[in-house]
Amino acid sequence: MIDFLAAAIRIATPLIFAALGGILSERAGVFAVGLEGMMLLGAWAAVIGTWGTGSEMAGIAAAAAGGAIAALAIAIVTVRYRADNMVTGLTVNILALGLTTYLMRILSGSNGPVSVHLDPLPMMPVPGLSQIPVVGTLLFSHPPLTYLAVIGCVLLAFVLTRTQAGLLLCATGENPEAVFAAGADPMRIRMLAVIACGGVAGLGGAVISLQQVGTFTDGMTGGRGYLALASLIVGRWNPWGAAAACLVFGAAEAFELRLQSYGIPVSSYIVQMAPYLIALGVLALLGRTGKLPAAIGKPL
Amino acid sequence: MAALLEMRAIAKYYGPVRANDGIDLDVRAGEIVGLLGENGSGKSTLMKVLFGIVPPDSGGIVFRGRELSGHRPREAMGAGIAMIHQHFMLIDAMTVLENVMLGWAEAGKVLRRGLIAQRVHEVSRRLGLDLDPHARVADLPLGRRQRIEILKAVLRNAELLILDEPTSNLAPGEVHDLLTILSRLRSEGRGIVFITHKLPEVLDVCDSVVVLRAGKASPKASVVGVSKSQLAEMMVGRDVAAPHILKKIDNQPLRLEARALTGAGLGPLDLELRGGEILGIAGVDGNGQFELAETLSGLRPAVSGSLRLDGRDIVRMSSARRTRVGLAYMPADRSATALVKSMSIAENLMLRDSRRRPYCRNGLLDQGATVEKANSLMAQFDIRARSADTKAGSLSGGNQQKIVIARELDRAPAVLVAHQPTWGLDPGATRFVLERIVALRDGGAAIVYISSELEEILAISDRIAVLSAGRFAGLVKREAVEKAQLGLWMSGRTA
Ligand SMILES: Nc1ncnc2c1ncn2[C@@H]1O[C@H](COP(=O)(O)OP(=O)(O)OP(=O)(O)O)[C@@H](O)[C@H]1O
Ligand SMILES: [Mg+2]
Numbered sequence: 175m176i177d178f179l180a181a182a183i184r185i186a187t188p189l190i191f192a193a194l195g196g197i198l199s200e201r202a203g204v205f206a207v208g209l210e211g212m213m214l215l216g217a218w219a220a221v222i223g224t225w226g227t228g229s230e231m232a233g234i235a236a237a238a239a240g241g242a243i244a245a246l247a248i249a250i251v252t253v254r255y256r257a258d259n260m261v262t263g264l265t266v267n268i269l270a271l272g273l274t275t276y277l278m279r280i281l282s283g284s285n286g287p288v289s290v291h292l293d294p295l296p297m298m299p300v301p302g303l304s305q306i307p308v309v310g311t312l313l314f315s316h317p318p319l320t321y322l323a324v325i326g327c328v329l330l331a332f333v334l335t336r337t338q339a340g341l342l343l344c345a346t347g348e349n350p351e352a353v354f355a356a357g358a359d360p361m362r363i364r365m366l367a368v369i370a371c372g373g374v375a376g377l378g379g380a381v382i383s384l385q386q387v388g389t390f391t392d393g394m395t396g397g398r399g400y401l402a403l404a405s406l407i408v409g410r411w412n413p414w415g416a417a418a419a420c421l422v423f424g425a426a427e428a429f430e431l432r433l434q435s436y437g438i439p440v441s442s443y444i445v446q447m448a449p450y451l452i453a454l455g456v457l458a459l460l461g462r463t464g465k466l467p468a469a470i471g472k473p474l
Numbered sequence: 475m476a477a478l479l480e481m482r483a484i485a486k487y488y489g490p491v492r493a494n495d496g497i498d499l500d501v502r503a504g505e506i507v508g509l510l511g512e513n514g515s516g517k518s519t520l521m522k523v524l525f526g527i528v529p530p531d532s533g534g535i536v537f538r539g540r541e542l543s544g545h546r547p548r549e550a551m552g553a554g555i556a557m558i559h560q561h562f563m564l565i566d567a568m569t570v571l572e573n574v575m576l577g578w579a580e581a582g583k584v585l586r587r588g589l590i591a592q593r594v595h596e597v598s599r600r601l602g603l604d605l606d607p608h609a610r611v612a613d614l615p616l617g618r619r620q621r622i623e624i625l626k627a628v629l630r631n632a633e634l635l636i637l638d639e640p641t642s643n644l645a646p647g648e649v650h651d652l653l654t655i656l657s658r659l660r661s662e663g664r665g666i667v668f669i670t671h672k673l674p675e676v677l678d679v680c681d682s683v684v685v686l687r688a689g690k691a692s693p694k695a696s697v698v699g700v701s702k703s704q705l706a707e708m709m710v711g712r713d714v715a716a717p718h719i720l721k722k723i724d725n726q727p728l729r730l731e732a733r734a735l736t737g738a739g740l741g742p743l744d745l746e747l748r749g750g751e752i753l754g755i756a757g758v759d760g761n762g763q764f765e766l767a768e769t770l771s772g773l774r775p776a777v778s779g780s781l782r783l784d785g786r787d788i789v790r791m792s793s794a795r796r797t798r799v800g801l802a803y804m805p806a807d808r809s810a811t812a813l814v815k816s817m818s819i820a821e822n823l824m825l826r827d828s829r830r831r832p833y834c835r836n837g838l839l840d841q842g843a844t845v846e847k848a849n850s851l852m853a854q855f856d857i858r859a860r861s862a863d864t865k866a867g868s869l870s871g872g873n874q875q876k877i878v879i880a881r882e883l884d885r886a887p888a889v890l891v892a893h894q895p896t897w898g899l900d901p902g903a904t905r906f907v908l909e910r911i912v913a914l915r916d917g918g919a920a921i922v923y924i925s926s927e928l929e930e931i932l933a934i935s936d937r938i939a940v941l942s943a944g945r946f947a948g949l950v951k952r953e954a955v956e957k958a959q960l961g962l963w964m965s966g967r968t969a
Contacts, residue, residue: 338575338583341568345576348565355563356577357548468567 176311178428184316186417186424187385188213188395190323191378192402193409193416194330195241195371201334201411202367203347203469207263208248209375210399211270216241216376217383218274221390222281225290234319234380241376242369244270249368253361256473267399275392294388295319319381323417326374330413343367347467350474361474378402397450404453408460411467419456423449478503478665479524479634484533486519488868489860493519494530495689501634501665506656507694508676509669510709511686512900513872514858517669520686521636524667525557526550538633556627557636560871561809562619564611570594570622571607574629597628601658602651615760617648624655634665639871641670642898645759645926653679671872671900673702685709706901720936720952721916723750727784729920730889732770735779735789740765740944742779747889747920752911754935755924758964762944763924764806767893770922771803772796773811783889797826800888804878804895806924812878815867819859820848822866823881855880856903871898883910890914893924908934928960940964 192213196206216237223236248266251257295317304314334340342363345353350360382398383390401423402416409415430445479501486494493516501507509517522528524535526545535542537553547557564573571591575581581590594607603621611619620640627635637656641649656666656679668680676683677697685692685708692708726749734742740762747753757763768774770781772793781789788796793803805811813822824833824844832843848862857876859869866874875898882890892911896904912934915921924941925931931938932955939949940963947963950956 336585336587338577338581338585341572341576341585345565345568348567349563352563352565353577355547355559357551358577465567 176308178432179425180312180315181428181431182421182425183312184320184386184424185427186420187320187323188378188381188398189402189405189420189423190417191319191326191381192375192399193406193420194323194326194413195374195378196403196406197330197334197411197413197416198343198367198374199245199371200406200470201347201467202343202364203350203467203472204248204252204364204368205259205263205471206371206403206406207260208244208266208399209263209371209402210395210397211263211267212241212244212372212375213379213382213395213399213402214267214270214274214393215244216379217394218277218379218390219376220380220384221290221292222277224292224384230295230384233384234377237376237380237384238373239376241372241374241379243372245369245372245375248372249365253364253368253474259471271393274390278390278392290389292384292388295385317385319377319385322377323381326377327413327417334413344467347470350469364474375399375402401449401453404457408453408456422452426452477501478505478538480536481520481524482534482536484520484523484535485531486516486523486528487531491860492516492689494523494533496533497686497689497691499667499684499691500694501667503633503665504660504663505682506660506666506668506680508680508683508697509667509686510671510676510683510705512709513876513898513903514870515686516689517686518638518870521557521638521667521669524550525555525636551630551632554631554633555636556623556630556632556634558620558623558627558638558640560639560642562623564619564622566612567610569608569610570605570614570625573611573622574607574626578626578630593629594625597625601625601628601655603655615645615648617644617651620644620648620652621655624659628659632664634667635659636667636669638669639671639898640668641672641675646928647758649675671898671904673705673901676705677702683708709901720752720912720934723916723918726750726918729784730922731780731782733780735769735781736777737765737769737774738777740769743946747922749888749918749920750915751936752915752921752923752934754931754938755922755941756928756931756938756960756964757926757941757947759926761941763893763926763941765944766941767803767805767891767924770891771801771805802826802882802885802887802890804882804890804892806894806897808874808878808897813866813874815865815874817866818863819852819857819866819869819877820844820862822877823848823851823862823884826881827885851880851884856906872900872903875899876903879907879910883914886914886917886919888919890919890921891924892921894926895923896925896927896930904930928957 192209196209199206219240220233220237224230224233244266248262251262252259297315298318300314304310334344342353342358346360346363353360379395382394405419405423406416408419426449430448433440433445434442477500481497481499484494484497497520511517523530526547526549537555542553571587571594574594575585575590591607594605598605603625605618605621605625611622640652644652653675659666670676680697682694682696684694728746729749730745730747732743732745734744736742755763769776772791776789780787783799783801786799788799809815827833828839832847833839845862852862855876857873857880859873866877879895896907899907908930911921923931923935935952937949937951938955940947940960942963
């Protein structure tokens with residue numbers, strides 16, 4: 175059981191990163207539909223960066239940069255040129271899928287499809303703490319990026335509620351005109367928020383490629399960006415709420431892996447749909463109860 | 475006392491429109507200057523120039539001995555000027571405290587909530603603002619929200635406050651409180667520019683007045699010993715305060731009839747209105763006025779009860795169908811419900827009747843006829859703009875309101891529901907609108923006139939009802955009105 179929960183946490187890690195990024199973007203007033211594309215570009219950049227430099231740190235940095243570049247495109251098109259959030263996000267998602275697939279082919283040159291195989295990031299038990307029974311296994315025996323996700327939650331919760339930057343960010347999603355009247359530049363704030371969203375979502379991509387798998391395959395994010403989007407809505411644009419929702423989805427997937435390993439005769443495709451069905455159910459139940467940022471999706 | 479602000483020969487032209495045409499304005503520390511003038515005379519423009527929202531074409535500004543030019547709102551704020559916009563610049567989903575801290579350097583990069591909350595408390599107590607730092611803005615009435623803006627200005631050490639029509643959407647009690655707060659600010663040595671169309675407020679609180687007319691300013695005059703009608707004359711060149719005489723009309727058919735009409739926050743209400751009758755609905759804002767107006771006009775559904783117009787049950791009809799059977803509606807919310815700001819004056823004028831002549835022929839819009847009609851309405855209702863193609867949003871507040879009034883009155887409706895129709899109009903224009911509404915009545919229409927301006931209601935209503943907590947607290951004929959009784963009803967002792 176404890177192993178199962180610990181697995182759920184690890185599986186939820188990429189979702190948590192993406193959801194945190196999405197919160198930044200949506201709180202500033204831009205729908206985070208492009209999370210999937212940002213993650214995918216991040217996942218790709220993480221593998222290529224690590225492979226090229228031999229340093230995992232460099233790979234992780236490249237992932238953040240990759241996600242941020244995808245986000246930059248979205249920021250320019252939606253914020254600067256006031257294009258529709260949904261359409262732009264979806265376009266970037268499709269573009270990212272095509273681009274990463276193509277770049278993998280190019281890099282492989284004539285020697286057939288490249289196969290970069292890296293060792294997945296190792297477990298990094300926290301000395302001392304990981305020895306505590308139950309809690310140790312549950313919380314302190316994880317690979318490095320999982321810890322970073324938790325730190326990300328703490329940090330984002332602090333920034334949103336306790337700092338001037340967070341206040342300005344949320345205000346921009348509610349009433350940009352008032353932000354302008356207060357002497358700040360809402361357009362700049364939105365641009366920065368979306369780019370930061372890309373950076374964080376890119377880290378989510380790195381978790382999948384570097385920490386969970388150890389290679390890049392075409393379209394490997396497989397809809398997790400959308401699942402993260404659902405989580406942040408279910409979590410009411412609040413870092414801890416979103417993380418909790420991600421954990422539920424993580425648990426659903428961990429459960430599915432269990433079922434498979436026990437050889438229970440249910441089609442794995444059916445089981446794989448579980449997280450998405452849960453998401454649909456919860457979203458329908460919540461309906462419009464939560465309050466979206468008032469000015470989300472509205473151009474400046 | 476020292477001159478705080480000197481504006482010299484400010485000019486601002488919008489194409490051929492001389493919004494400001496060489497205006498001088500001085501404000502001393504500890505002085506409240508009333509800025510008066512007809513709709514479109516250039517008051518808002520002058521203040522936008524001062525605050526750096528629009529650049530002037532020529533002229534100079536000296537504030538606290540330093541030249542201000544080429545500035546934007548940010549620099550104006552930095553210099554110590556605060557502008558309280560008519561549409562508040564607040565985040566509804568946040569608390570008072572968060573709104574105060576927003577964008578304010580002294581709140582710190584990591585917010586010093588406790589410290590700032592303390593200062594909010596202090597200033598709030600000193601000025602009698604009565605604001606709880608932890609209340610959410612969305613839960614506060616409009617008057618309180620405005621005080622947040624004042625609080626922000628004072629905390630940021632503004633030496634000069636600009637208030638552009640701050641009282642037009644406040645209830646009478648709230649207006650009184652605001653004027654008290656302004657006097658306290660004056661005694662702290664701050665300068666205030668106060669724009670309003672309501673002359674009693676000017677006499678109450680201002681030290682001096684400047685009147686704008688067609689972009690030019692009168693010399694500053696003291697208000698000591700000046701009467702209301704003298705002020706009105708200064709503004710429009712004639713006395714506008716004479717009461718209306720309603721001629722008696724008998725034996726008119728029943729035009730509007732409500733039975734146990736009930737909606738969210740409203741009713742059950744019974745209502746009977748004959749042709750040639752104006753029913754004035756008085757009451758403190760927020761007692762169901764908005765709900766009543768929207769339920770009558772079909773914008774929100776009635777839960778139960780009936781509503782008949784000339785005998786036809788319209789309670790289930792959409793607002794479009796109600797329009798067709800003869801109902802006209804002037805909403806109070808001109809920026810959202812009444813006008814499309816990004817469309818031209820002509821388009822806004824035809825909005826309700828775009829399917830009918832003269833706007834439409836054989837299913838196609840007739841441009842020529844539309845513009846012609848618009849021009850005639852603009853002349854009739856004195857809508858001041860460059861042309862019928864001008865975007866409604868670029869007009870002065872009062873002129874925007876006149877578009878709504880022209881559109882609805884021109885339809886010659888059987889029943890008119892008017893909610894605060896004179897909002898933001900100067901005294902001359904107010905008088906004109908009231909006259910037109912009375913003329914509509916004399917032509918046999920029934921009118922529901924909802925307003926928080928008791929004076930207007932008393933001036934034109936045949937009967938007066940007081941709305942309190944969504945129900946009629948009382949109903950009297952004009953001849954039998956006692957102000958004290960109305961006051962009692964308004965204070966909502968209905969239990
Ligand atoms: N952005 C703009 N574009 C074109 N014309 C404008 C613009 N802003 C104002 N005007 C014109 O300038 C004139 C002065 O407008 P202003 O808003 O200063 O009037 P005001 O005195 O504030 O009137 P009100 O009492 O109705 O609010 C009006 O004729 C208005 O149509
Ligand atoms: Mg104005």
